[in-house]
Amino acid sequence: MINFEAFFKLSYGLYVVAAGDKSSGNAYIANTAFQVTAEPPQIAICCNKDNYTSGFIQKSKQFSISILEENASSDTIGKFGFKSGKDTNKFEGSNVIYGETGCPIVLDDSIAYLECELVSTHDVGTHTIFIGKIKNAELLNADKEPITYANYRRIRKGLAPKNAPTYVDKSKITQPSTKTDFAKYKCNVCGYVYDESESGVKFGDLPADWHCPVCGADKEEFSLVQ
Amino acid sequence: MINFEAFFKLSYGLYVVAAGDKSSGNAYIANTAFQVTAEPPQIAICCNKDNYTSGFIQKSKQFSISILEENASSDTIGKFGFKSGKDTNKFEGSNVIYGETGCPIVLDDSIAYLECELVSTHDVGTHTIFIGKIKNAELLNADKEPITYANYRRIRKGLAPKNAPTYVDKSKITQPSTKTDFAKYKCNVCGYVYDESESGVKFGDLPADWHCPVCGADKEEFSLVQ
Numbered sequence: 001m002i003n004f005e006a007f008f009k010l011s012y013g014l015y016v017v018a019a020g021d022k023s024s025g026n027a028y029i030a031n032t033a034f035q036v037t038a039e040p041p042q043i044a045i046c047c048n049k050d051n052y053t054s055g056f057i058q059k060s061k062q063f064s065i066s067i068l069e070e071n072a073s074s075d076t077i078g079k080f081g082f083k084s085g086k087d088t089n090k091f092e093g094s095n096v097i098y099g100e101t102g103c104p105i106v107l108d109d110s111i112a113y114l115e116c117e118l119v120s121t122h123d124v125g126t127h128t129i130f131i132g133k134i135k136n137a138e139l140l141n142a143d144k145e146p147i148t149y150a151n152y153r154r155i156r157k158g159l160a161p162k163n164a165p166t167y168v169d170k171s172k173i174t175q176p177s178t179k180t181d182f183a184k185y186k187c188n189v190c191g192y193v194y195d196e197s198e199s200g201v202k203f204g205d206l207p208a209d210w211h212c213p214v215c216g217a218d219k220e221e222f223s224l225v226q
Numbered sequence: 227m228i229n230f231e232a233f234f235k236l237s238y239g240l241y242v243v244a245a246g247d248k249s250s251g252n253a254y255i256a257n258t259a260f261q262v263t264a265e266p267p268q269i270a271i272c273c274n275k276d277n278y279t280s281g282f283i284q285k286s287k288q289f290s291i292s293i294l295e296e297n298a299s300s301d302t303i304g305k306f307g308f309k310s311g312k313d314t315n316k317f318e319g320s321n322v323i324y325g326e327t328g329c330p331i332v333l334d335d336s337i338a339y340l341e342c343e344l345v346s347t348h349d350v351g352t353h354t355i356f357i358g359k360i361k362n363a364e365l366l367n368a369d370k371e372p373i374t375y376a377n378y379r380r381i382r383k384g385l386a387p388k389n390a391p392t393y394v395d396k397s398k399i400t401q402p403s404t405k406t407d408f409a410k411y412k413c414n415v416c417g418y419v420y421d422e423s424e425s426g427v428k429f430g431d432l433p434a435d436w437h438c439p440v441c442g443a444d445k446e447e448f449s450l451v452q
Binding site for chain 2: 001002003004005006007009010011012013014032033034035036037038039040041042044046067111112113114120122124125126127129131134135136137138139142145146148149150164165166
């Protein structure tokens with residue numbers, strides 16, 4: 001038997017993975033980035049095959065990983081995590097530099113970044129594991145702590161985007177039975193769902209300046225889930 | 227240029243990975259375990275090829291991952307992380323059960339565990355990435371938080387064992403120049419090095435009941451590094 005809540009005890013960080021070159025590129029939010037060897041320094045990332053950035057990684061043979069700080073803004077997470085680069089140019093209005101390899105690197109809310117050359121590609125079903133050799137690594141802020149995925153989920157009530165390897169269909173989690181007069185409201189911008197039964201606070205009772213904890217959208221951007 | 231200190235901003239947990247069956251098996255401490263797909267639920271681990279457990283994973287085609295709690299003891303970390311199963315039976319004196327697949331599962335200081343069937347093996351140089359399909363997942367303690375690798379490093383001054391993918395040769399880290407009258411003392415049990423220049427406290431000035439933060443050995447177990 002699989003208790004999906006056990007999965008939430010696994011620890012992750014939160015990163016912006018970017019790929020492409022000066023002419024075109026994209027970036028997404030990942031929670032899976034992990035060093036796989038020390039000699040040479042290599043890192044692995046796990047990316048949904050439908051992810052728009054995935055194509056740029058395979059084409060440009062390089063990618064960058066920006067490590068988000070503890071207090072990373074909802075703007076940054078919402079922009080890179082909950083919107084698709086197919087519909088919007090995510091680099092517009094962002095602090096993006098191009099590294100030694102020519103790869104785009106997102107500096108918004110980042111405390112360090114790694115620039116990698118694609119070494120190998122491993123098919124694991126819905127996702128691909130990309131192994132990159134680290135060509136360049138910069139520490140931007142030694143004093144700030146990285147945001148952890150647990151922190152992001154707990155404090156910001158963040159949800160995993162549907163493409164994330166850690167996405168869990170909420171219907172699969174064993175929940176104590178809840179009163180049926182609680183409703184759910186969905187953010188039209190990023191898809192975040194405010195569930196009254198989780199907080200015990202009716203959506204209508206939230207302050208007028210309350211905003212989406214994921215993408216920062218106003219309360220007016222929410223619709224009742226039927 | 228690679229600043230190795232940037233690597234320390236990556237986030238990980240701390241796990242005991244076990245493999246084998248009732249007749250023989252072994253376990254080691256890993257900081258790399260991460261879900262790679264949701265449908266089906268699959269998890270990846272990264273294991274040094276020299277690691278004694280690696281052979282058991284390949285032979286038994288299964289492995290388990292126990293998620294260590296925030297206050298995991300130095301005993302558990304020292305036993306599974308800094309000793310080789312070639313020299314000692316790590317399961318002796320430990321709370322080990324055998325799961326649905328017959329795979330050993332270490333329960334010492336664990337808050338959840340996952341039992342996996344080996345699906346594929348990916349060579350990444352000194353290490354192997356094993357992909358496992360999750361067959362069984364149990365939450366043992368919902369209220370306790372998992373230990374993070376950052377916490378382990380910071381609070382316990384833990385070092386990565388030499389076989390870990392995140393091992394960093396300390397000589398590669400840019401350090402401010404330190405006074406040369408500081409010395410280093412090495413734990414004869416687990417290899418942990420107490421560096422006076424890091425704490426600013428002479429080894430001789432540490433209290434008599436001070437013990438190795440990694441494996442719990444007494445002060446007498448330390449030798450001056452020449």
